[in-house]
Amino acid sequence: MVIEGNKLTVMSNDDPRHSVFRTEGKPAPGELVRVHGFLNTWSDELGIEDFSTPKSTEKWLRAAGLWEGDKTLNNDEHQRILALRDLVRRCVLKQVSPELLTGGVFQISFGMKFEEDCPVLVPETDSASERVIGQLVAIIYNSMIDGTWARFKCCALPTCGWAYYDTTKSRTKRWCSMRTCGSRSKARRYYERHR
Numbered sequence: 001m002v003i004e005g006n007k008l009t010v011m012s013n014d015d016p017r018h019s020v021f022r023t024e025g026k027p028a029p030g031e032l033v034r035v036h037g038f039l040n041t042w043s044d045e046l047g048i049e050d051f052s053t054p055k056s057t058e059k060w061l062r063a064a065g066l067w068e069g070d071k072t073l074n075n076d077e078h079q080r081i082l083a084l085r086d087l088v089r090r091c092v093l094k095q096v097s098p099e100l101l102t103g104g105v106f107q108i109s110f111g112m113k114f115e116e117d118c119p120v121l122v123p124e125t126d127s128a129s130e131r132v133i134g135q136l137v138a139i140i141y142n143s144m145i146d147g148t149w150a151r152f153k154c155c156a157l158p159t160c161g162w163a164y165y166d167t168t169k170s171r172t173k174r175w176c177s178m179r180t181c182g183s184r185s186k187a188r189r190y191y192e193r194h195r
Contacts, residue, residue: 077129
């Protein structure tokens with residue numbers, strides 16, 4: 001891993017591909033960094049939308065090692081991936097239950113394999129888009145099992161929504177950055193109290 005500013009380049013020894021994920025501070029550990037990067041493809045506050053078209057979405061997914069093969073992403077698959085990103089963000093913000101990831105349009109069959117004495121979910125599908133969704137849901141599931149999900153958060157400033165990994169001892173960090181979003185939020189609350 002190489003960290004430069006707010007970008008993390010993740011390179012795997014067994015995979016010659018590499019991808020760049022936007023992170024703030026310390027990146028999420030292990031495979032959870034893929035979900036971290038997936039969520040940080042959008043920020044209203046920063047004017048970022050990496051998934052504006054099926055082509056741009058597929059490009060990012062390929063760079064992240066989530067999309068493989070010759071098939072291209074179509075409009076319906078693009079909409080499902082956007083819906084997943086929105087749902088995962090709402091789960092991280094605790095606006096909805098993670099149980100929603102297993103229902104509705106995200107019904108995907110999973111198998112289990114054992115890695116280093118630990119069971120890991122693996123999506124079982126031939127569809128490239130379902131495999132992407134399944135991989136991300138499996139990463140979330142596995143991070144819930146290993147306890148890293150509890151520290152994975154999104155900025156509390158509604159216009160930001162930037163994903164970050166909370167490394168504080170108390171696990172109470174609310175903003176991606178105290179210098180920007182935290183100080184803006186506190187200034188707004190102060191202004192509202194003293195009007």
